[in-house]
Amino acid sequence: MSATAPTGSECKVQAINFSFSYAYGETKALHSLNLAIRPGSLLTIMGPTGSGKTTFLRALNRLNDRVAGTGHTGQLLLDGKDVYGQEVDVAELRRRVGMVFALPTPLPLSIYENVAYGPRKKGIRSRAKLDTIVEKALKTAVIFEEVKDRLHSSAQRLSGGQQQRLALARVLAVDPEVILLDEPTSGLDPLSTLRIEETLRQLRSDFTIVLVTHDPLQAARIKSDVAFFYLGELVEIGPATEIFTRPQDRRTEDYITGKFG
Amino acid sequence: MNAYTTSHRSKKEDRIMLALLRLSAFLAVAILVFIVGYIMVQGFPVLNLGFLLSSPTKMGREGGILPSIVGTVVLTLLSAAIATPLGVGTAIFLTEYTREGTFSKVIRFGTESLAGIPSIIFGLFGFLFFVIRLNMGWSILSGALTLASMILPTVVRTSEEAIRTVPDVYREISFALGGSRWQTVTSVVLPSALPGIVTGIILAIGRAVGETAAVIFTAGSSLRLPQSIFDPVRTLPVHFYILAREGISIENAYGTAAVLMIAVLLVNVSAYLIINRVAARRLERR
Amino acid sequence: MRNKEKLVEILLTLIGLSSVTVLGLIILFIFKEGLPAFAQVGLWQFVTGTRWSPGKNLLGILPMIAGSFVVTAGALVVGLPLGLGCAIYLSEFATAKTAAILKPTIELLAGIPSVVFGFIGLTLMVPFIRNFFGGPGFSVLASALVLGIMILPTMVSVSYDALRAVPPVYREGMLALGSTDWQAVKMVVLPAARPGILAAAILAMGRAIGETMAVIMVAGNSTIIPTSFLDPVRTLTSNIALEMGYATGLHRQALFATGVVLFVIISILNLTARVVVRGKTR
Numbered sequence: 001m002s003a004t005a006p007t008g009s010e011c012k013v014q015a016i017n018f019s020f021s022y023a024y025g026e027t028k029a030l031h032s033l034n035l036a037i038r039p040g041s042l043l044t045i046m047g048p049t050g051s052g053k054t055t056f057l058r059a060l061n062r063l064n065d066r067v068a069g070t071g072h073t074g075q076l077l078l079d080g081k082d083v084y085g086q087e088v089d090v091a092e093l094r095r096r097v098g099m100v101f102a103l104p105t106p107l108p109l110s111i112y113e114n115v116a117y118g119p120r121k122k123g124i125r126s127r128a129k130l131d132t133i134v135e136k137a138l139k140t141a142v143i144f145e146e147v148k149d150r151l152h153s154s155a156q157r158l159s160g161g162q163q164q165r166l167a168l169a170r171v172l173a174v175d176p177e178v179i180l181l182d183e184p185t186s187g188l189d190p191l192s193t194l195r196i197e198e199t200l201r202q203l204r205s206d207f208t209i210v211l212v213t214h215d216p217l218q219a220a221r222i223k224s225d226v227a228f229f230y231l232g233e234l235v236e237i238g239p240a241t242e243i244f245t246r247p248q249d250r251r252t253e254d255y256i257t258g259k260f261g
Numbered sequence: 262m263n264a265y266t267t268s269h270r271s272k273k274e275d276r277i278m279l280a281l282l283r284l285s286a287f288l289a290v291a292i293l294v295f296i297v298g299y300i301m302v303q304g305f306p307v308l309n310l311g312f313l314l315s316s317p318t319k320m321g322r323e324g325g326i327l328p329s330i331v332g333t334v335v336l337t338l339l340s341a342a343i344a345t346p347l348g349v350g351t352a353i354f355l356t357e358y359t360r361e362g363t364f365s366k367v368i369r370f371g372t373e374s375l376a377g378i379p380s381i382i383f384g385l386f387g388f389l390f391f392v393i394r395l396n397m398g399w400s401i402l403s404g405a406l407t408l409a410s411m412i413l414p415t416v417v418r419t420s421e422e423a424i425r426t427v428p429d430v431y432r433e434i435s436f437a438l439g440g441s442r443w444q445t446v447t448s449v450v451l452p453s454a455l456p457g458i459v460t461g462i463i464l465a466i467g468r469a470v471g472e473t474a475a476v477i478f479t480a481g482s483s484l485r486l487p488q489s490i491f492d493p494v495r496t497l498p499v500h501f502y503i504l505a506r507e508g509i510s511i512e513n514a515y516g517t518a519a520v521l522m523i524a525v526l527l528v529n530v531s532a533y534l535i536i537n538r539v540a541a542r543r544l545e546r547r
Numbered sequence: 548m549r550n551k552e553k554l555v556e557i558l559l560t561l562i563g564l565s566s567v568t569v570l571g572l573i574i575l576f577i578f579k580e581g582l583p584a585f586a587q588v589g590l591w592q593f594v595t596g597t598r599w600s601p602g603k604n605l606l607g608i609l610p611m612i613a614g615s616f617v618v619t620a621g622a623l624v625v626g627l628p629l630g631l632g633c634a635i636y637l638s639e640f641a642t643a644k645t646a647a648i649l650k651p652t653i654e655l656l657a658g659i660p661s662v663v664f665g666f667i668g669l670t671l672m673v674p675f676i677r678n679f680f681g682g683p684g685f686s687v688l689a690s691a692l693v694l695g696i697m698i699l700p701t702m703v704s705v706s707y708d709a710l711r712a713v714p715p716v717y718r719e720g721m722l723a724l725g726s727t728d729w730q731a732v733k734m735v736v737l738p739a740a741r742p743g744i745l746a747a748a749i750l751a752m753g754r755a756i757g758e759t760m761a762v763i764m765v766a767g768n769s770t771i772i773p774t775s776f777l778d779p780v781r782t783l784t785s786n787i788a789l790e791m792g793y794a795t796g797l798h799r800q801a802l803f804a805t806g807v808v809l810f811v812i813i814s815i816l817n818l819t820a821r822v823v824v825r826g827k828t829r
Contacts, residue, residue: 063433063437066432068360091439092439094437101430101434105431107435108431108449108452117434117435117438121435121438121448122439167434275727275730281632282632282635285628289629290653292696293656293696293700294656296663296667296696299671300663350558350559350565351563351565353559354562374570374817375573377813378573379756379757379759379809380757381759382573382577382809382810383573384788385803386576389803390572413569414566442552442555442556468658471658472660473661473759473760474759498760506763518662521660522663525660526658529654530655533654
């Protein structure tokens, strides 16, 4: 199974000649990116700092809109529709494309309210409904057992690993189709990291997951499709087994053997 | 040898300067503490329930200060109630709804300029605009609107500072979960910034309580107990000013000043306590 | 949902304009009420006239302009060194514990209402000056002392913040070169904190020149240009507050015109201040 193959309607996410720039065109972050991601797959994007991997994630849920002076050319499609299209409701898009951030950061609310945040903003008021959603999301993110007795205490007392799984539950609660994870384990200890990776492997069939990491070892462990970004370009994409055993590009090889990054 | 060798002379200079600095610190604090202490000591004998809870007679020569206490409380709270939505709203607009540009510069310029205008000018303006033009007469409402204009910049500045300390990740998380801008403001930004905003409002109230020049021309100087916000009122500082300057009753002036001082200190201490509690909580979180 | 968002945005934009609107209204109303007096008396005549006698239609406010400047300058002479000295001590020499007590104390005292300062001046300073220096006691000196004390909290807390903002490395660098504590402060810390200290002085000056009630109580308020520190004096602000209660016609307009002059002076000061502080920071 190759990640490069799918075309047209088979793709969940597709970038066609997609370029992205900051500072009113001064800084180019992505150059003519062409990339396709199948529904129900997990793509790990690896690359050193400044490779454009985070920019790609933040374009997908349009969180880059918050920055002044950004611009893009080409297309970035979700289910065949441009996420930058005029009729797109950005809030709706962000519910379909959830995101887990690099540092585990709970909102200054209770554990329950953190998870219920998204559904509430969507307009769900019924307590029973919220209870169901919260419990399900916490269970899927494999944190329910640890927190079920203190759902209404502050989320900020949780450990880093728990906070990050809470962040995952928070995203799951809005019932997304795509989940973006921006270096989700960068602030965690090895054990918590492994648990998150394990959870992601379990989730991969039900969602389309894009995981960004600067750690080639993580990409190797996850054993998914892997894309290597370098200086705003997609250098190589393919199954982990191939990328790590027979890299086609010299830069990929240098990166995974630790010559830079 | 380098130029900063610790010579005998520079050691002597050091000692003299340190003594002078210590003296100025002592003087500054001592003078201010003395003023508070002096007013309290002089005013304390006058303070009793009768003084606090009765109306003045003979222009304030006898009787108490109940109408002024009521008037001051109502007028000050009303001015805060008017200035808060405007000030906090402006701060939200500046931080969450606009990027730095000409428009935000115009707003900042207006706010900063307003902050520099002396209170007597606010008094004149309030008199011309609220009392006469809008036909509100000398009233609690006119006074409150005038004071609200005066404390508006303080509320804007402190709210903006408080809102800017809210970590940007909170906003990103909220947006990423499909939260709209306003939802993000009301459920994430404002709750996190609340202590800072409240502190700012309390400080503004502290300033409004003691204000004289802006109030005397807009709220009037009636000694009667106000029945509604359309009635004129003589606030504590105005009453104190008239008693003291016209030499009506120095005793009652001290009493009034003591009440005023206690009120202002209570307000400021509560603001200070909030600041400290928040600071402590921030440290704890780390 | 989207409509609600749009509505909120429009509402917030309008609210955001509130302070600009108030500023505009203030300028509009004060100027509209004051300008006729300029027209009638003559702008130059009004600003440079040395006699203020509304009964005889003599409306010159030079004594009050001079009064405001003299009193403010005096206040700075009293408050600046004292306030700055206090700030330097708290920030550079006091133990953390001392600073933690004194700084909030001073800030709490910033809330003392101005009428209270005026009253202390009236009951304690004026008689003292009368007895020890002669004259009526109500004087430039009394006003300068009262205002000088009033601006202390502003002076201390703003310049303290400026001094604290100087990175400790600066001091350590000097001390490592063998300088004494005071030399480090004088040669490195003070220059680095200068924009902030300047801002403090300007804020304090603004507060002094705009103060009304406290000055009225101790200044004596006679409308002649003072020639000694023991002479009584009247400021622009006092001129307005003293006569507003009963003025009518041209007299009243002349008081609003006094307000216009005050407004213009303060605006010029604030603008200069902004330019100076900005220039120094760059």
